[in-house]
Every structure is written in structure tokens, then in C-alpha cells.
Amino acid sequence: MNLIIKLLCGILIGILMGMFAPDMIVRxxxxxxxxxxxxxxxxxxxxxxxxxxxxxxxxxxxxxxxxGQTVGLAYLSTLGAGIFAFMVAESLFPALLSGAGQLPEAKTILTPFLELKIPPIMNIMTALAVAFIFGVGISSTSSEHLKKISDHGCDIIELFLNKVIIPALPFYIAGIFADMTVKGTVFATLHTFSLVLLAVIAMHWFWLAFQFVIAGIIQQQSPVNILRTMMPAYLTAIGTMSSAATIPVTLQQTKRNGVSNTIANFVVPLCANIHMSGSVISIASVAVAVIIMTGAGPVPSLLEALPFIVMLGITMVAAPGAPGGAVMASVGLLGSMLGFTEEMIALQIVLHLAQDSFGTACNVAGDGVIALLIDKLSDTQEDLMPVEEVI
Known part of the structure; x- marks a missing residue:
């Protein structure tokens, strides 16, 4: 609860500072x-x-x-979310956007006083590839030395997260919301297209409800209690707009839901990069809205849009776990498969970023569900193993 209060205070302070503080303070x-x-x-x-x-x-x-189970469940969730969102948008948005106008232009962007860049030693996909190779290799060769190195590395990173990153998150979130307020883009977009954005957020919550009900039935627990435990991760993701940046909180809350340390440490960081159900809901539904708003032609049917949704789910694996990463990774597909022009792509990006935090929060909360399901599958498999194999 302390973390939730700090995050909410960071959001509120950021908005107030963006509205009333001098530009120097905001910078x-x-x-x-x-x-x-x-x-x-x-x-x-x-x-x-x-x-x-x-x-x-x-x-x-x-x-x-x-x-294989983790990747399969993550992709099925992402694909199902995209199909669901497109069907809802195709049915709802034509009437909702019949009199919509164009988006207002963004205000002047303030820049930081100091841009001290700290390049990572590798990108996320390289880290994943190296982790898979060494993880499987250590497991296969039973290399205790390399296993201790990876375990000690986890301890050091966890210490840094708990002492530096998590305490800094409220300040990070306050800066994000101050920046968004000064730009004016998000609030102007929410004002102009509030119904569309609320519909997208409602889709996120419907999909989350579906996921947590399934998890509750399988785990024989209250879906409300499971969701309540994941709320700190959900709220953190709203502020950071980054699944990767929210991993520490997601990991903590997933373990509090009863997922074993081994499964949580494996599934949560992996799903932060491959499970993008909320982002796909946002991209698919906003794409329909852009087609209608720009008068680019009739909205494609679900059968016509299915190849796009299938490829979108695959493309999301390459999306960086950073604000706006998902929509940037989808730009190529929007142009090549849906025929989006540069103007349409720009409109897609603006509308997507207006609610990107909620899509990311949906991704993050869903990661906890994937971890619960994988943990249950692992328990079931152990129960079914022959006694000799267990011994």
C-alpha cells in the first residue's frame, strides 16, 4: 500500500507541476x-x-x-486479445466516431537540462538469447560454477532494484506525468476522443477479468484476491508505461500470489517481452479508429484482418519493453498489411500513446496470470511423474 500511495502521489504531483510550476522546475x-x-x-x-x-x-x-508452455500461453493470450479487440472495435467504432474531428497539435516539448546517456551492455533480445543458451546449457551440464554466478548476479541485481530503482519510481513517474501535462497531447487527445480511449481501456479490463477468472478457476482461488495482489504492478505500469521497468514490482506481486520463486523468476521477465495482450488490444482497436477517422476506406473484416493480427502478435516479441515500443514495432505491419499512410501512422502513434500506460498495465497484470498458470502446470506435471523419476 505504501508503494501504491507513493505512485499515486507521483502521478498527482507530476500533473500539478506540469500545470502550474515554471518551466525550469518542470525541466x-x-x-x-x-x-x-x-x-x-x-x-x-x-x-x-x-x-x-x-x-x-x-x-x-x-x-x-x-x-514452450510459457511462450505458447503468452502468444495465445496476445492473439486472442487482438481478435477480441478487433471484433469489438469493428462493431462499436463506426457509430462512435461518426462525427469525430482531427487531433489537436502537441505543445512545445521541454528538454532535460542534462542528457547523461548510459548505454546498456546489450539489447533486450540479445540478453534473452544469451540467457536461453546459458540457462539451458547450465541445466544440461549441471555446471555448479556457472549456476552460482547466475544466482549471485540475481542477488546483486535484486539489491540494486530494491535500494535504487524501486525507490526512484515515484520520481520517475512524476517526471513522466509532468512532461505529458506540459506537452498537452495526452489530455487533449483524451478530451477529444475520450469515448474511444475509454472503450479501449474497457477492453483491457474485460480481457483482464477473463484472464483472472480463468486463473481463479484453475487455482481454486478468488479472482478478486488474485487481481488485488497484482494491483501494485498494474499501477506501477500506468506510470512507467514500460513492462520491463515494472518487472521488479510484477515479480514481487506474482510471488505474493503463491507462484514459486523458480517459476516467477523465469516467467515474469520473459513475459515482459513476449506477452503483449494489452498492447495488441490498443493497436488493433486504434487501427480501426484511424481508418474510420481518416476515411481511408471500409474497415476490413475479421477474416481480412486476421493475418495482420497473427503477425502483430509475433512482432510484439521484438517490441522493446519501453514506452511506445509496441506501437513502434507495429509501424511496418500497419503500412505493409493495412496500407497506412504516414499521416495515418502518425495518428495511430498519437492515439496509442494517449492510453499506452493502460495497455502496458494490462500486459503486466496478465504476466501474473501466465505465471500462475505455468506454476499450476508444473505442479500437475510433477504430480503425474513416475515415482522413480521423481526420486
Whole structure:
């Protein structure tokens, strides 16, 4: 609850500062936001490298099966979310946007006083690839030396997260919301297209409800209690707009839902990069809105749009876990498969970023569900193993 209060205070302070504080004060907040974001971007590949490596290395011999199950569930959730969102948008948005106008232009952008860049030692996909190779290799060769290195790396990264990154998150969030308020883009967009954005957020919540009900039935727990435990991660993601930056909180709350350390350490960092159900809901539904608003032609049917949704789910694996990463990764598909012009793509980006935080929050909360399901599958498989194999 202390973390939730701090995050909400950061959001409120950021909005108030953006509205009333002098530009110099806002630039100080934006500078702090920039520096914290650089630390986060530097740390996340290391977190993924050590956590995923350690997670795979500490798994039993069925780690390959566990990896396949995690990727499969994450993709099914992402694909199902995209199909659901497109069907709802295709039915709802034509009437909702019949008299919509164009978006207002953004205000002047303030820059930080100091841009001290801290390049990560590797990108996220490289970290994932290295983690898979070494994790599976350590598990196969039973290399205790390398296993200790990965475990100690986890301990060091966890210490840094708990002592530096998580305490800095409220300041980071305050800077983000101050920057958004000064730009005016988000609030103007919400004012002009509030019904569309509310519809998209409602889709997020419907999909989350569906996921948590399924998890509650399988775990034989109250879906409300499971969702309540994941709320700190959800609220953190609203502020950071980054699944990767929210990993520490997601990991903490997933474990509090009863997921074992081994499964949580493996599934959560992995799903932060491959499970994008909320982002796909946003992209698919906003794409329909852009087509209608620009008069680019009739909205494609679900059958016509299905190849786009299928490829979108795959493309999301390459999306960086940073604000706006998902929509940037989808730009190529929007142009090549839906025929979006530069103007349409720009409109897509603006509308997507207006609610990107809620899409990211949907992704993050869903990661906890994936971890619960994988944990349950692992328990079931252990129960079904022959006694000799267990011994």
C-alpha cells in the first residue's frame, strides 16, 4: 500500500507541476526522469540475463517444455486479445466516431537540462538469447560454477532494484506525468476522443477479468484476491508505461500470489517481452479508429484482418519493453498489411500513446496470470511423474 500511495502521489504531483510550476522546475523533473530512465534501460538487460538464466538453470529437466508452455500461453493470450479487440472495435467504432474531428497539435516539448546517456551492455533480445543458451546449457551440464554466478548476479541485481530503482519510481513517474501535462497531447487527445480511449481501456479490463477468472478457476482461488495482489504492478505500469521497468514490482506481486520463486523468476521477465495482450488490444482497436477517422476506406473484416493480427502478435516479441515500443514495432505491419499512410501512422502513434500506460498495465497484470498458470502446470506435471523419476 505504501508503494501504491507513493505512485499515486507521483502521478498527482507530476500533473500539478506540469500545470502550474515554471518551466525550469518542470525541466528539473524531466531531467530526473531521463536519468532514472537511463538507469532502468541499463539495468533491464542485466535483470533479464541473470534472472532468466538463473530461472532456466534452476529448473528440472523439463525446462524446454516449460519454455514452450510459457511462450505458447503468452502468444495465445496476445492473439486472442487482438481478435477480441478487433471484433469489438469493428462493431462499436463506426457509430462512435461518426462525427469525430482531427487531433489537436502537441505543445512545445521541454528538454532535460542534462542528457547523461548510459548505454546498456546489450539489447533486450540479445540478453534473452544469451540467457536461453546459458540457462539451458547450465541445466544440461549441471555446471555448479556457472549456476552460482547466475544466482549471485540475481542477488546483486535484486539489491540494486530494491535500494535504487524501486525507490526512484515515484520520481520517475512524476517526471513522466509532468512532461505529458506540459506537452498537452495526452489530455487533449483524451478530451477529444475520450469515448474511444475509454472503450479501449474497457477492453483491457474485460480481457483482464477473463484472464483472472480463468486463473481463479484453475487455482481454486478468488479472482478478486488474485487481481488485488497484482494491483501494485498494474499501477506501477500506468506510470512507467514500460513492462520491463515494472518487472521488479510484477515479480514481487506474482510471488505474493503463491507462484514459486523458480517459476516467477523465469516467467515474469520473459513475459515482459513476449506477452503483449494489452498492447495488441490498443493497436488493433486504434487501427480501426484511424481508418474510420481518416476515411481511408471500409474497415476490413475479421477474416481480412486476421493475418495482420497473427503477425502483430509475433512482432510484439521484438517490441522493446519501453514506452511506445509496441506501437513502434507495429509501424511496418500497419503500412505493409493495412496500407497506412504516414499521416495515418502518425495518428495511430498519437492515439496509442494517449492510453499506452493502460495497455502496458494490462500486459503486466496478465504476466501474473501466465505465471500462475505455468506454476499450476508444473505442479500437475510433477504430480503425474513416475515415482522413480521423481526420486
Amino acid at each position: 528539473v523533473m524531466i531531467t530526473a526522469k531521463f536519468l532514472v530512465s537511463q538507469l532502468i534501460k541499463f539495468t533491464i538487460p542485466l535483470l533479464i540475463l541473470f534472472y532468466v538464466t538463473s530461472g532456466i538453470a534452476n529448473l528440472p529437466k523439463n525446462s524446454g517444455k516449460l519454455l
